[in-house]
Amino acid sequence: MKKISIHWKKYLNTDNVLLLLIVITGALLRFYNYKELPFTFDEFSAFFRTRFDNFQDLIYYGVKTTDTHPAGVQVFMYYWIKLFGESGPVVKLPFTIFGILTIIVAYKIAGKWFNNTVGLFAALFIAVLQYPITYSQIARPYISGMFFSLLMVWFWTNVVFGSGKKYYLNLTGYIICGAICAYNHHFSLMLVALVGFSGLIYVKKEKLKSYILSGVVIFLLYIPHLPIFAVQLQHGGVEEWLGKPEPDFFLNYIEYILHFSNLMFILSCLLIVAGFIYFSKNFKETNKFRILSFSWFSISFLTGYFYSVYVNAVLQYSVLIFTYPFLVMFVFSFYRDIKSLYKIVIIIVFTSASIYTLIYEREHYELFYDSGYEEILIESAKVIEEKGKGNVTTVLYLPEKIHEHYLNKLQIDGDDLYNPANIGNFIKFREFLKKQSSYYLIIGWAGFPNLEYLVIAEEIYPYMIQKKTWFNTDFYLFSKIKPEKKDYSFADRIIYHSEHNFDKHGDGWDDVKPIYTLPGISYKDDRVLRLDKTSEYSPGFHAELHNIIEKKTNIIYISVDALMPDTISNALLVCVLKSEDKVIDWRANNFNDFIDKPNKRLSVHLAVKLPDINLNYPDIEISTFIWNKNLEEFLVDDFRIVVREGNPVIYSLYYDF
Template sequence: MKISNKAILFFILIVACVFRFYDFAHIPFTHDEFSALFRTRFSSFHELIERGVRPDGHPAGVQVFLYFWSKIVGWNTWLIKLPFAVAGVLSILLMYRIATLWYNETVGIISAAFLAVMQIMVMYAQIARPYISGHFFVLLMVFFWSLMILKPDKTFLRNSILFVLSAALCAYNHHFSLLMAAIVGFTGLFLIQRKYLGWYILSGVAIFALYIPHLSILFSQLEIGGIESWLAKPTPSFFPLYLGYLFNYSVLMYGLVGAIMAGGFFTIKKADFSLKKFLLFLTFFILPALIGYFYSVYSSAVLQYSVLIFSTPFILFLLFGHISNQKPVVNAVLTLIILAIGGYALIYKREHYRVFYDSPYEKIIDDAQKVNSQFPGTPILIHSHHAITDYYLDENTFSIPFTWLDSLPTTAQLILFLDSASKVSNTFYYGHLSENDSKTIPIIRDYFPEIKWQSNYFNASTYLFSKGEKMKTKNVVLDFETAETKNWSNFDLNYVVETDILNESHAYKVDSTIEWSVSFHENLSFFSPQKNDFIDIALSGYFEKSPKETLVVATLKNDETTVYWGASGFHDFLTSDIFPQQVKAHLTIKLSDVQGIEKQTALTVFLWNKGESQFLIDDFEIARRAGNRVLYGLGEQIE
């Protein structure tokens, strides 16, 4: 059977459909999708714009579409997502067509094959948000723009109209797809044939005219600023990490890209490489990223992987645009290798179908239901999104008794709740999202020390605790019972006193004249932590009266540069106004949220008696706790 490039492209599209539509009916809504759908519950279009669009920060396009689409199909997950998945597949076809216009069929085949297996393309085709739609609109715009630039004598008017409409769709879709439309449109001024320049400028005027109704929304959204409440400002490491993400963090894919590039250089002809084309697509790829980066650094944080999906395809032209046209059999072999290696990385390296298909909100409820069935009467504590949790409770007809963590707004209330729970049950369940206060787990373990099991999901974890023994981990303890004080300093053994007030027979006396007391110093690597692990710090104290600014402090430093500073006060852990009182303070370092950790990063922990209190301390403990390896696994590398 004769192999043709069209047959190869058709095969790529079939494989792309498999990756995007696998178990499609069971793909859960993401947080962003829930947020958008909750903002469709309005009785009028005006209310939708004023309350559902203006406060959001995204243009109106996709929100308006979801408003009408959800009225037709309801909240059926696969029907809500269907148009976006279709757009994801059609984008691959557009990529091929654009590549053949500017380069050749081999470049088109290679580019289409990579788009089929990149996780960023697969995942966002499964999310009903303005990312894959914008990706599609940008490619649609560039396709018609390319026809205007390269083949202006053929149906210029039709291509101009379609260019205007697709650029307007970019503008209404997302601010970064609007940025792409502006970059592409401006670039065309230097490429369009002079006799068509006037018509080209008119097309730009038409795009602006179509966007005029949205200007008031744009200006009001600009006043909102960035999203720094949850998105950090980027550092220069953003760019190499993003490139790794594009190729599924796979060494095999990196090697494949390098091999294909090298093979292209060996067969390159002078006519196959155009500096003009290279600079054109370099502009398309890099300029949005640079604008987003510098805006995020010097103004408000907006740069994240998702907003670069609109410019991402053009990196493939930079990598493979020099490759000359090959025979279909060569294209077929390249396609099979790309799809095999990329598919393997998507499924096994990125664990896409396990991590993405498990809704953290649903799993918190599912695991609670299982515990409720297996261990009736187990207290259940949940930290999650209320409205989304209610959605899953209704959908699954679950009826389980549980307590919301935010109904216990203070640490003291949590401690009292746990104390009561420990008197009626030997087990305890806790499910939480990633923004949970990290010291909640060690506080729970004061009453239920053993973690019987821990289940990890993207952005969430669930636990079943019991009163069994705490599992041994890499830890250090200063209990003042032995002379072993390695890595501990800034204390005087003469202040060790005999007492049975605290946990053992000795304690350490801190008087009001001592501001800086017991300290621990060691390289963080001593604890052998993984990037998503925690460092739990605990210290028991005995106070005759209420402590005044008595703090457990921890720092992480690279030489003289501090990358983390945190403190926890004993007063937060008081459970009554009655003294004397024994108190255990906790401080936890969430390593996944600390930027700049290196092999030689130094950990220092110390007691700061800032308020000049007098008290006893005992059992100063520092331990590593295993974290969630897939916590940010949809964007970061999974270890």
């Protein structure tokens, strides 16, 4: 009994109790309302690519030709789903467990490298922040890579810096985890290389041979994947949807880690400053680990940054998660092991602040737990039931397989749900809506690129009576008839409106001398603008962007009515954003994308989705005008610019809102 008591006392110390509380807190934050967690788009993509009858098809169709990630996680999911089923919680469970175990391994590494204070801070910054929590709730290769990267470094530390005790066991663990990292993600593969080469600097001579051999074995284990890697390399990056990083990427990354919260930023700064007050007495002895942790994160970040800028965009927050723990360890590595009371106070204060901002400022459990894909269908079904099936036209743009998944889950008949991509271009969409006898129109979409469909819809259904938004998804309900409610207002709040109808004009427009058209056409008795061979550019609108918008999530809609007397014009409706004479965004829509008949007054539209534009420039100016590039003759009227609220939470999981 005495031996057992001594044994337990060894583990029942303040640091281990604090670690246990951190782990429990991290687990609760990850498992809260777990069965309600939806699949993300990336998860759906991987999920659908597990539905093959054999391993060969999985590799060829599920990885080699359709994915840019290594095969490891896809193969794991293939067999996991075969064994345990397709339900969301079951698919996500291993990754959530990896996320919890990561807390412990980070503590162990930081404690071994520096001291238990640094270990507790490393565990804390993994347990309670949205960044690692989110990726612990996503069945993709990020949190798994973080876990196995840390586990690899744990074994590597014991191999390179440890005694001969359990040497070959640690060497085996290093090889296995290194190979798993190589098959997990290209950035965790890069960390394997960084760690491996780092060991050559520190490993003792008597271990050098076996250490080099371990690296060779990891490479040999990766050889079967080389043909897949070669094919994927030809695919390039994901630049069709991921923009190149800007110089402020790292600052944005830190803001994201700290919940975009001033409170979290202040607390973190105080913690860092306190590290120099309670400065480590073992600075020289631990400096090698300080250098390693800084180097591993910095090299990963800089490689991703410069590759993205000069080759193909690959850098995003997710790919930095493998070295994120080492960034945390470096930042707090200057601490000596402080008193238990200080640890308790720091952990309680930081945990409280983090949970508060996670729930109430980042709204994680609302925004991340509501699947816009599903909510759009639920809202559509409600409206159809309330208004009657024959009174509602429903146009939804959702990824096809995701759409089918939720139709089956919700048991909704999808026969009368139209996809704008199947309807056709802007002209065909307008004609489609004109043929509808329904009084109501639903438009819902996820990440739809052509917001002009929305304002085309308003030509026929001018009253927006409902708007709902979720992460990267929108739902709108329109009516042909103005609602009887006295307090009715357009559902997408209008922030700014200015118009030039060539009788008079609002703020920001160039002056123009209006002319009358010839009598007997649509514009009789109306003052309009005629563009012809003498006018390449129309008068336009100019303003400082900050004067007409409220937030970076606003949407700008530019419209003009036009009539082509003889032939269809090839003119362009243009919008330009400039900062100090540098063009930061230029876009245009062709008139003939909206007008297919001469002698008919129709509207041309251009949408500017501000969330997709980098607005981190000083003194941005906006200009819009018509470019009559072929010097054709046509008439225009009612040139207008409208700024609307848009979707305030469109990219809320990764950006401030």
